[in-house]
Amino acid sequence: MTERITNAMVTSSLLNNLNSSLASLERTGEELSSGRTILEPSDNPYGASQVIDLQSQLDGLSSYATATQDGISWTNTASSALSSINGIVARVREMLVQAANGTNNQSDLNTVAQEVEQLTESVKQDANTQYAGQYLFSGTSTTTAPYQPGAGDEYQGDHETISRAIGPGATVTISGDISTLLGNGEASGDGKLLDTLRTIAKNLRGGTAEDREALGSTDLTKLDANTETLRQLQSVAGSTTDQLQTALARNEDMQTTVTESLSNTQDTNIAATSVTYANEQAAYEAALRASAKIVQESLLNFLQ
Amino acid sequence: MSIPTLQGLQTALSGLLAEQQALDVTGSNITNANTEGYTRETADLQTNLPITIPATNSITGRGAQLGTGVSVGNISRIRNSYLDAQFRTQNSALSNASAQAEVLSQAQSAFNEPSSAGIASQLSTFWSAWTSLADSPTSEAAKDAVVADGQQLARTFNQLSAQLSTISSQASEQFNSLAGPGGEVENYASQIAQLNHQIKLAEEAGQQPNDMLDRRDLLLDKLSSMANITVTEQPDHTDTVTFGDAAKPLVEGSSVNWPQALTEKAGGQLGALLGLTGPKGALTAVQTSLDGVAETLAGTVNEHLSTPFFSGKTAATLAVAVTSAEVRASTGKAAGGNEAALAIAALRGGVAEQDYAGLIGQVGSDVRTAKDDQANLQTTVTAIGDQRQAVSGVSLDEEMTNLITFQRGYQASARTLTAMDQMLETLIEHTGTVGL
Numbered sequence: 001m002t003e004r005i006t007n008a009m010v011t012s013s014l015l016n017n018l019n020s021s022l023a024s025l026e027r028t029g030e031e032l033s034s035g036r037t038i039l040e041p042s043d044n045p046y047g048a049s050q051v052i053d054l055q056s057q058l059d060g061l062s063s064y065a066t067a068t069q070d071g072i073s074w075t076n077t078a079s080s081a082l083s084s085i086n087g088i089v090a091r092v093r094e095m096l097v098q099a100a101n102g103t104n105n106q107s108d109l110n111t112v113a114q115e116v117e118q119l120t121e122s123v124k125q126d127a128n129t130q131y132a133g134q135y136l137f138s139g140t141s142t143t144t145a146p147y148q149p150g151a152g153d154e155y156q157g158d159h160e161t162i163s164r165a166i167g168p169g170a171t172v173t174i175s176g177d178i179s180t181l182l183g184n185g186e187a188s189g190d191g192k193l194l195d196t197l198r199t200i201a202k203n204l205r206g207g208t209a210e211d212r213e214a215l216g217s218t219d220l221t222k223l224d225a226n227t228e229t230l231r232q233l234q235s236v237a238g239s240t241t242d243q244l245q246t247a248l249a250r251n252e253d254m255q256t257t258v259t260e261s262l263s264n265t266q267d268t269n270i271a272a273t274s275v276t277y278a279n280e281q282a283a284y285e286a287a288l289r290a291s292a293k294i295v296q297e298s299l300l301n302f303l304q
Numbered sequence: 305m306s307i308p309t310l311q312g313l314q315t316a317l318s319g320l321l322a323e324q325q326a327l328d329v330t331g332s333n334i335t336n337a338n339t340e341g342y343t344r345e346t347a348d349l350q351t352n353l354p355i356t357i358p359a360t361n362s363i364t365g366r367g368a369q370l371g372t373g374v375s376v377g378n379i380s381r382i383r384n385s386y387l388d389a390q391f392r393t394q395n396s397a398l399s400n401a402s403a404q405a406e407v408l409s410q411a412q413s414a415f416n417e418p419s420s421a422g423i424a425s426q427l428s429t430f431w432s433a434w435t436s437l438a439d440s441p442t443s444e445a446a447k448d449a450v451v452a453d454g455q456q457l458a459r460t461f462n463q464l465s466a467q468l469s470t471i472s473s474q475a476s477e478q479f480n481s482l483a484g485p486g487g488e489v490e491n492y493a494s495q496i497a498q499l500n501h502q503i504k505l506a507e508e509a510g511q512q513p514n515d516m517l518d519r520r521d522l523l524l525d526k527l528s529s530m531a532n533i534t535v536t537e538q539p540d541h542t543d544t545v546t547f548g549d550a551a552k553p554l555v556e557g558s559s560v561n562w563p564q565a566l567t568e569k570a571g572g573q574l575g576a577l578l579g580l581t582g583p584k585g586a587l588t589a590v591q592t593s594l595d596g597v598a599e600t601l602a603g604t605v606n607e608h609l610s611t612p613f614f615s616g617k618t619a620a621t622l623a624v625a626v627t628s629a630e631v632r633a634s635t636g637k638a639a640g641g642n643e644a645a646l647a648i649a650a651l652r653g654g655v656a657e658q659d660y661a662g663l664i665g666q667v668g669s670d671v672r673t674a675k676d677d678q679a680n681l682q683t684t685v686t687a688i689g690d691q692r693q694a695v696s697g698v699s700l701d702e703e704m705t706n707l708i709t710f711q712r713g714y715q716a717s718a719r720t721l722t723a724m725d726q727m728l729e730t731l732i733e734h735t736g737t738v739g740l
Contacts, residue, residue: 006697007337009690016686040412041668042675048417049665052424053653059428060652063435070439132440134640142640143442160637165435165646168653175640266418299701303708 007298014291021284028277031268038266047265054262057168061255064167068248070132071164071174075241078136078174081129082234085181085193088119088126089227092197096223099204100216106207113204120197124149127178137178146178153185153194166247167254174240181229193226307357307370309731312724318373319717322349325376326710330703337698341522343381344698345514350377381514384695388521389535391688392528396572398681399529403576404586405674407475411590412671414467417664423464424660426457427601431652438645441633451628454613458622461598465591465619472580472587479577482530483563489547489574492527493560496520500542501558507541527554532571548575586670593663594619601656608647610635 031037041048098104099112124147127137134142138157146157157179163171183192186199200219203211326347336342354369416422433453437446482488499520506513520543527533531548538544538557547554548570552561568579580587595618602614602622609632615625634641651657 003691003694004697004699004702006693006699007701008697009693012686012693013690036418038418040409040671041415041417041664042409042412042671043668045665045668045672048668049661051418052657052661052664055418056424056428056431056653056657059425059432063432063649067435067439134440134442138640139638140634140641141638144638158638160641162640162642163438163646165438165649169650171646299704303704 011295014287014294018284018287018291021280021287025277025280025284028273028280032270032273032277035268035270036266037268051262051266054258054265058255058258058262060168061251061258064165065248065251065255067164068166068244068251071166071172072241072244072248074131074136074164074174075237075244077129077131078176079234079237079241081126081136082230082237084126085123086227086230086234088123089193089223089230092116092119092200093220093223093227096200096215096220100212100220109204109207113201116197116201116204120194120201121149123182123193123197124153127182136175139175139177147182147194153183153187153198155179155182155184164244166244167251170247172240172243172247174244176233176236178233181226181233191222191225193230196222196226307355309728311355311370311372312727313721315371315373316717316721316724318352318375319720320714322347322374322376323710323714323717327707327714329379330706330710333698334700334703334707337700337703341518341525342698343383343514343518343521343696345379345381347376348378348380349374379512379514381512381517382696383517383521384692385537387688387692387695388524391685391692392525392533392535394681394685394688395525395528396530396532398678398685399573400571400576401674401677401681403573404580405671405678407471407577407580408586408667408671408674410471411468411587412667414464414471415664415667421460423457423460423597424657424664426453426460427657427660428652429453430457431649434645434649437631437633438642438649441642441645442639444628447628447631450631451624451626454624458614458616458624461594461619461622465594465598468587468591468594469620472591475577475581475587479574479581482577483566483574485563489527489530489554490560490562492523492530493545493547493554493562496523496527496543496545496555497558497560499523500555504540504542504558528572530572531566531574548572590663590667590670591619593659593666597656597660597663598622600659604651604654604656605648608635608644 030039038044038047038051095112095115099109104112127147128145129136135145135157136142138144138146138155140160140162141157142162144156146155147153148156155177157177159177159179161173161177162175163173166172179192181192182194183190185194186202189195196219200215200223203214203219205211326349329345329347333344352372352375354371357368357370417424419425430450430453433446433450437443437450440446480487484490499516503513503516503520506516524533524535524543524545527545527547533548533554534546536544540557542557543555544553544557545555547564548566550561550564550566550570552564554561554564566574566578568575568582568585570578579585582588598619599617602612602617605614606612611630611632612625613631614622616622633643633645635644637643
C-alpha cells in the first residue's frame with residue numbers, strides 16, 4: 001500500500017525544501033560577499049583555530065620585520081661611526097709615521113699633537129653616535145653618552161648587550177660596548193685607543209728622546225693593535241647587518257608562505273563558489289516555480 | 305410472517321441518516337484540514353440487524369434474512385499511538401539539541417572570532433607592542449602603547465567573561481520560567497490532567513471524545529519538547545505521563561505532581577539548559593578555559609618582569625596593574641635594556657595563545673556538533689511527522705472523493721424512498737377501487 005499523501009505534507013515538505021535551498025543560497029552568498037569561508041568557528045572548528053595561529057604568525061612576522069629593519073638601521077649607523085673612527089685612526093697613523101721620522105721640530109710636533117687631540121675628540125664624538133635618541137655604543141645605558149667630551153676618558157656606559165627579535169625565538173645582538181676599543185683613557189693605562197691617542201699626543205709634546213723613540217715604536221705598535229680591534233668590531237657590525245638582512249629576506253618569504261596558508265584556510269575560492277552560487281540560485285528558482293504549480297493542484301479544480 | 309409494509313421506507317431512511325452523518329464527518333475533516341493536532345475521522349458504516357423471513361418456499365423450505373439498512377457504528381479517529389511515542393522521543397532529543405545549539409551559538413558569537421576585534425587579534429597587537437618597546441625601550445610612545453594594548457586586551461577578556469556569565473544566567477532564567485510556577489510545564493500538565501478527567505467521564509458515558517483526545521495528544525507533543533516523556537494509557541482512558549528524570553509521574557489521572565527536581569538527564573529543552581549551565585556543562589567549561597587562558601597570560605607575562613604587568617587571575621578580573629611610566633623593557637638593567645620586552649614579545653604563539661586557539665576550536669566544534677545533531681533530528685522528526693500525517697492527516701482530495709461518494713449515496717437513498725413511496729401509492733391509492 002502506498003503511503004497516503006496529504007496536502008499538509010506536500011506544503012510542509014515544499015516549504016522545508018524551499019527553506020533549505022534558500023539557506024544554502026544565503027550561506028554561499030555570505031561566503032562570496034565576505035570573501036571568507038570561516039565566518040564562525042563552527043563553520044570549521046579546526047580551521048578557525050588554525051586561522052588564529054596563522055594570523056598571529058603573520059602579525060608576528062610583520063612585527064619581526066619592523067624590528068629587523070630597525071636593527072639594520074642601527075647597525076648601519078654603528079658601521080658608519082666605526083668607519084669614521086677607522087678614518088681617524090688611519091690619519092693618526094699617517095701623522096705618527098711622519099712625526100717619528102725625526103725631521104720635525106718641536107713646534108711641528110706640537111701642531112701634530114694638537115690635531116691628534118682634536119681627532120681624539122672626534123673619536124669620542126663618533127662613539128657618542130645616536131640612533132633614534134639612543135646611544136649606540138654604551139651597552140644598555142642608551143640614555144647615557146659613552147664618553148664625556150673633554151679631558152675625561154672614562155667609559156660611562158655598561159657592558160650589557162641589546163638585541164633585536166628577528167623571528168620566533170631568534171634574536172641578534174646589535175650593540176657592542178665600544179669600551180673594548182676605546183678603553184678608559186690614559187689614566188687607566190689599558191692600551192686601548194683613547195689611551196694610545198692620549199699617549200701619542202703626550203709623546204709628541206714631550207720632546208725628549210724617549211718620547212720620539214716611543215712615537216715610532218710602542219705608540220705605533222699600540223695603534224696597530226687598536227686598529228686590529230677596530231677591524232674586528234667593524235667585521236662584527238658588518239656580519240650583523242648581513243645576518244639581519246638575511247633574516248629580513250627570509251621573513252618576507254615566510255610572510256608569503258603564511259599568507260598563502262591563511263588564504264587557503266579561510267578565503268573563499270571565488271570561481272568555485274560563484275559556480276555553486278549560480279547552481280543554487282537556479283535550483284531555488286526551479287523549486288519556487290515547481291512549488292507554485294504544485295500547491296495549486298487539487299481535485300477541487302476539476303469537480304463540477 | 306411477511307415483510308412489514310413500511311420496512312422499505314425505514315431502510316431508505318437509515319441510508320439517508322447514515323449518509324448524512326458521513327457527510328458531516330467529511331465536512332468536519334475538511335474544515336479541520338489545517339488544524340494543528342487534528343486527527344482525521346471516518347464514519348464507520350455498518351449494516352442494521354436483518355429481519356428474518358420465515359420459509360415461504362414449500363419446495364426448499366428455506367427462509368431468508370432481509371437487510372434493514374445501514375447505521376453509523378462509530379466515528380473512528382485514525383491514529384497510530386506507536387508513531388506518537390516515536391515522535392515524542394525524537395522531539396525531546398530535537399529540542400535538547402536546539403537549545404544547546406542556540407545557547408552555544410550565543411557563546412560562540414560572544415567570542416567574535418575570527419575577526420579583528422577578538423581576543424586573538426588583540427593578543428597579537430599586544431605582542432607587537434612589546435616588540436616595538438624592545439626596539440625603543442626608552443620611548444614613551446612605545447610604553448603608552450604597551451599599556452593601552454594591554455588594557456584593551458584585559459577589557460576584552462572582562463567583557464567576554466561578562467557576556468558568557470550573562471548567557472549562562474539567561475539559560476538558568478529560561479529554565480526557571482519554563483519549569484517554575486505558572487510556567488509551560490505546569491500549564492501543559494494541568495491541561496492534560498483536566499482532559500484526563502473529562503475523557504474519563506465521556507468514556508464512562510459511552511461517548512468517544514475524539515476532539516479531547518486530539519487536544520491531549522497535542523499537549524503531550526508540546527510537553528515532549530520540554531523533557532523526555534513516556535505516556536501510558538490506563539484502563540480508564542486517562543494518560544499517566546512521566547517527565548524527564550522526575551521521581552513521580554508528572555500527570556496521574558486528574559492530578560499533577562509539579563514542581564519536582566530535574567537533572568541534565570531529563571532530556572529536552574530543560575535537560576539541555578540544566579546541562580549547559582551545570583558544573584560539568586559546556587558553558588561552564590568555556591568559562592573555565594577562558595579563565596585559564598587569562599591566568600596563563602598574566603603568569604607568563606609577569607614572570608619576565610619585576611613589577612607584575614597584569615593583575616587578576618580570571619578573565620573577569622584581568623587588569624593592567626602598571627602605568628606607562630612604570631613599564632620597563634628590562635629588569636634591573638639600564639634604560640636601554642630590552643631583554644624582558646624581547647622575552648614577552650617571544651610569548652607570541654605561546655601557551656596562552658595556543659590555549660585560546662584550542663578554546664575557539666572547542667567552542668566551534670561544540671556548536672557544530674549541536675547544530676549537526678539538530679539538523680539530523682529535525683530530519684527525523686519531520687519524517688516521523690510525515691508518517692503521522694500519512695496516517696492521521698486530512699487529504700482534501702480524499703475528502704472530496706468521500707464527499708461525492710456520500711452525496712451520491714444520499715441521493716440514491718432518497719431515490720429508494722421515492723420508489724417505496726410510489727409503490728405504497730399504488731397500494732393505497734389504486735387498489736380496492738374496482739367498480740368505483
